[in-house]
Amino acid sequence: MTETTGMTDLGPAALRMADLLDGVADGQLARPTPCEEYTLGDLVDHVGGLALAFTAAAAKDRGEATARGGTGDAARxxxxxxxxxxxxxxxxxxxxxxxxxxxxxxRVGGVDLPGGVAGRVALGELVVHGWDVARASGQPFACDRPAPDAALWFVSQSAGPGREAGRAGVFGPAVPVPQDAPPLDRLIALSGRAPSWRPPE
Structure with missing residues (x-):
């Protein structure tokens, strides 16, 4: 990320997500995920939808793709x-x-916001949901350091301590982790997920 523009390359996180999805077997789509309301298939559909929405947001398209929040439905x-x-x-x-x-x-999810903020939201979605997909499908998740740092900064600013109202409908309650936990664990915990989460046997 550069200090002058706030730009960051979403390519590594997007490629990581695509590779993780390639590793999901069709027989795994009904498995639970760290997103309690989503099966893995629902989450896959959500990822496809958010990709369309944030692509449109980058182009400042205020049409249907950016007008409403993301959903997930494996039936699609x-x-x-x-x-x-x-x-x-x-x-x-x-x-x-x-x-x-x-x-x-x-605009994205029906909410107007600065372009730089939308880019960071997109990055956070890719990192957190990439972790979700990896955990639900039993794959390893490796993440280059700048991505969780940038996503953690944004989530902290929008939904960190003292900003609980910003979590409503977006994140579950934050999960406590040690202050010296790695940035990825702190990001996952702040997004309402336990870094130790595994699917039930």
Missing amino acids: LGPDWRTRTRERLAALAEAWRSPAAWEGTT
Whole structure:
């Protein structure tokens, strides 16, 4: 991330997510996830939807894609969901490589916000939901240091201690972790997930 523009490359997080989705077997789509309301299939559909929404947000498109919040429904997944979602994630990363995406005001989830904030939200979604997918499907999750740092900064600013109102409908209650926990664990905990979460046997 540069100090002058606040830009960061969403490409590594988007590629990581696509690779994780490739590792999800069709027989795993009914498994639970750290998002209590979502099965893994629901979460996969949500990721595809958020990729479309944030790609549109980068272009300052105030149409249907950015007008409402994201949902997830495994029933909407077709047989080509891996290919389709990888293409959407690649388009997302490319859209946020434009400096114009990080400037001005845009909309996502029906909420108007600065472009730079929307970019950080997109990064946070990719990192946190990438972790969700990995845990639910039994895959390892490795994350380059700048991504959790940037996402943690944003979540802390919007929903950290003293900003509980910002968590409503977005995050569950924060989970306590040691102050010296790694940035990824602190991000996951602040988003309302236990870093130790594993699917039930």
